[in-house]
Amino acid sequence: MRKLTQAPNLAIATVWADCLNRAGIEASVQRLYASGIAGEIPPDQSLPEVWIADDGQLDAARALLHELQHPRERRRVCQACNELIEGPFEQCWNCGANMPGL
Template identity: 65%
Template sequence: MRRLRPAPNLAIATLWADLLGQAGIAATVQRAFASSIAGQVPPDQALPEVWIQHEEQFDRAGVMLDELTHCPPRLWVCPGCGERIDGPFEQCWNCGAAMPPDPPSRL
């Protein structure tokens, strides 16, 4: 087993481990409940961590988490109503129109 990285909280650590598992990478969450000792140890030592079971999957797992945590920002204008849409949304909240193919990342 090898430690991939700490997560900011247990929910994120669990999400990361689940996403890696869906991609065929055996991952576990360690220190899931270590936050209870924060104050007795430095806070960064009590964060939950994602660990990879097999060494040969370590690099692939790191690339996947980097892509997940550093998504490019998206900002697009709805072709139906002109609403500016920011974030991961692929449909306009105002009129329901779909995001155009290859919208610019910045307006």
């Protein structure tokens, strides 16, 4: 078992571990409730951590984590009305035309 990263909070750690598990990389969250003793130990030592079970999947886990932390920016121009569409929208908010997939 190997530590992949620390997360800023339990919710983010859980999302990252779930995404890794769905990708076939067995992951777990450690230090789930260590934030309760943050005043007795240094705060950075009480953050939740994401661990992976198979050391051989470390590079794949790091690559997926990087994608999760740095999502692609989605900017497209509607072909019907030339409106700039930012984000995951499937339709142009201005004219309602369907946006082509990425």
